Amino acid sequence: MKNNYSGCFSILLFIFFLLVLNVQPAHATKPKSVDLSYDERTQILSVKIDHYTAAANLHHIEYVEIRKNRALLSNNEYKNQPADSTFTYTYPLPAAKGDTVEVTASCNLWGRKTSTLTIP
Template identity: 30%
Template structure:
């Protein structure tokens, strides 16, 4: 009887563990971040490449954070992704100038993140 309860307990623990961690197994960080700054319009365009089957579902780019010369400038949260392959956003940086450094960070709501640095020419 005790041996049966132990095996049954192990099976239940395994099933619960599988359910809890199965979402993380299919999660992944953004594969690439593309960022471009237009000096004339002062607009930063960001594309976080992140392939998901259902961008309005439960797996998407949740956050984009941007720093200008190490200073926090933008923190934007998302509830969905703009398409199944990419999260896109644009930001106005009126104070950005040649020689500045922009850091772009993107976070998946399930697992992983990516950061890139862009030097303004």
């Protein structure tokens, strides 16, 4: 009888540790969307990010990486994000017709989202 309880206890303890070690922050989410638009006249890239957070100083978009034709142009670091879940960052970006722009927005706690735009 004692061995039976010991075995059940071991299994329950094992399951408990699996659950505890696999926990992710409750509200840490990767960006829901990253929408890109380019103004050819002003040569400004607009990056609209949808990323919910309840505490922008603790959970936020930490990096926005911009590549043009696969070459890294900038890696912009942020310590917080605007209070609204949807916000837009703008960047000067000289680009020509046919160039491919790739932007990756990375959450400081969990995940990233990448979008691509070909300049019309």
